Amino acid sequence: MKRVLLVAVLLPLLVACTLPHPRPPDDPPTSPAASQLVIDLGGGVWIAVLGTDSSWAPTAEHNCADAVHRLVTPTGDYQVALLRADCTGAPQALNGFHGYFVSPPAGSEVATATTPLGPARLFSHQYEECTNSCGFGTDEVALVAVGDRTIQAIAVAGVSGAARTRDRAQLVSLLQGLRKA
DSSP: OOOHHHHHHHHHHHHHHHHHOOOOOOOOOOOOOOOOEEEEETTEEEEEEEEEEEEEESTTTSSSSSSSEEEEEEEEEEEEEOOOOOOOOBBBBBTTTBBBBBSTTTTOOOOOEEEEEEEEEEEEEEEESSSSSSEEEEEEEEEEEEEEEEEEEEEEEOSSSSGGGGOHHHHHHTTTTEEEO
């Protein structure tokens, strides 16, 4: 009888030790591993990035692309668009609009970098936000020709703090995710 009683007491304890225990509710949740996004820019062109994407259709006033993608990555914010062949450009970067560039503005210092789709022309451009007063930042811009269209990638600057200027090398690194079908 003592053995039966001992087995009846110990068996549930042994089973409980082998079952997985749920985490207590006060344990911090584990963050999921970052994943790479593949974003269709249109025209058989896509870009792979680590981060998040939100896109919007441009307004009639600034309508050079079917969509502009706002990419938030570990290295900062970017805007990427495939500009249509009929785009004539809109270089004024003001109040959330960072411009469309079919070519670097006159007087820009232009550098080049290699991408999987060909050379990129790189330059800096001033960005401005004005409400009661104005603040300025410096966007880094890359243009990559794809047939009669242009991929425009902008490392978006802020108007205050460390984000007022962007690292061109990080923009070039982002461009390495470009592919064509």
